[in-house]
Amino acid sequence: MIPPIHVRLRNAAATRQAILDSARRHFAREGYDNVGLREIAGDAGVDPALVSRYFGGKEQLLKEAVRGDTPPLFEGIRRADLPAHLAGLLLEDEGDGCGNAAEKTERLLILLRSASSPKASEIAREAAGEDILRPIAALLDGASAEASASLCLAILIGAGMLRSAFGLLRPHRAEQAALRTALENLFEAALGDSGRR
Amino acid sequence: MIPPIHVRLRNAAATRQAILDSARRHFAREGYDNVGLREIAGDAGVDPALVSRYFGGKEQLLKEAVRGDTPPLFEGIRRADLPAHLAGLLLEDEGDGCGNAAEKTERLLILLRSASSPKASEIAREAAGEDILRPIAALLDGASAEASASLCLAILIGAGMLRSAFGLLRPHRAEQAALRTALENLFEAALGDSGRR
C-alpha cells in the first residue's frame, strides 16, 4: 500500500529524507507515540538505529517533521478567504487517495494527532501557535483576535480528530458540499466580529 | 495533593471503587495510555496487580470508567438550552479547584483525551456516540441533525483538547464571560438551522 524505494545505496541525504517522509506519514496517521521507530524505519527501508543516529532521538524527529521544509499553511490568504481556507485544510486531508495526506495538511494532522502525548504536546503546542494561531490572528484585529484564532484552532483539532480517529465527518460525495459550507459557517462564527484589518 | 484514603482494610467493594475513582481522575487528566496501572493503583493505595484482577485488564477498566455510574451528560436539556449547556460542560471542567474535574465533565475529558490511543479510540468512539452524539441529535430534527451533532462534538473535543493539553482557552476571570458567550455562539452556529423538535 505504501511502497517506498528500498533501493537506496549509501546516500545519506536521500536516506534522511526517506526517514523524514515516513515519519510524517506515520505521525500524521497514528500520532507521535502510537508509532514506533521500528515502523518508521521499516517503511523507509532502513535500520531503526539510523533514526536515532540521524535525528538524535524521536523527539527531534518530530520537531523536524513538524517544522521542516513544508510550505506554510496560511500564505496569501485574506480575512475573507479564511473560513473557506480552513475548511479546505480539513477536508483535503485525503490527498492523493493512496493513503498519503496532502502535503499541506499533513502537518496539521501531525499536530492534532500528537497533542495528547506528553512528550510531543509541547512541540505540538509551539508549532500550532506559530503555524496556525499566529497567522490567523494576524489576519484579524481587535481585542478578541487571539481568542477567535484559538476557537478556529479548536475546530480544526476537533474536526480533524473526529475524521482521523473516529471516522466521523466523512460524508458521501452528495453531502460533502453541505459539510463544507457548514464548516465554513462554523469558522465564520468562530471569527466572530473580528473585522478585516 | 490528592490524598486518598489509604486505610481501607479488606473491603472489596470500596477498593474497587477507589481504583475506579483514581482511574477516572488519571484518564481524564493524562489520557488512556499516558498513565500506567502502577500510577492508578498507587493513587488508590492499592497494589497494581489488583487492577488487572478486579477489572480484567486496562481496557476493561477504561470501559467501566467511561460507562459506570456517572450521570448522563444531557438530561432535561432542551434545544434552546443546548449551546449554554455545551459551553458549561467545557468551562466547568475545573470542578472543585483541587485538580479534580467535575464529575459530570470528567467523562467528557476521558473521552477526548483518550481518542488518539488506538487501544482506547474504539471505546471512546462508542461512548461518544452514545453519550454525546445521540442525545444531541435527539434534540434536533431535519436531515442535518447528525451532522450538527458531530460538529458540536468536534467543538467539544477541540476546545477541550486546547484547554487540557495546550493550556489555551483559559482566560482570566474578566474575559471568562466573553469566552462563554463566544462558545455559545459557536455551538449555536454548529447547530445551524436544526430547529426545535
Add this chain to the structure above:
DNA sequence: TTCTCATGTCAACACCTGTTGACGAAGCGG
C-alpha cells in the same frame, strides 16, 4: 482456638520501547 476463604502483596514474566556501541561494508582517493 483453628479452619477457611476472600482479599491483598510480591516477584517475576514476556513484551515493547528508544537508544547506543561494536562491527561490517561500500565508495573513493592514494
Add this chain to the structure above:
DNA sequence: CCGCTTCGTCAACAGGTGTTGACATGAGAA
C-alpha cells in the same frame, strides 16, 4: 592493491508496560 572515511547493520541494553501465578494475611465461622 591499501587506507580511510562514510554509511549502514546487528545485537544488546536499560527502562517501562500490562499481566499472572505463588504466596501472605486479614476477617469471620465452626
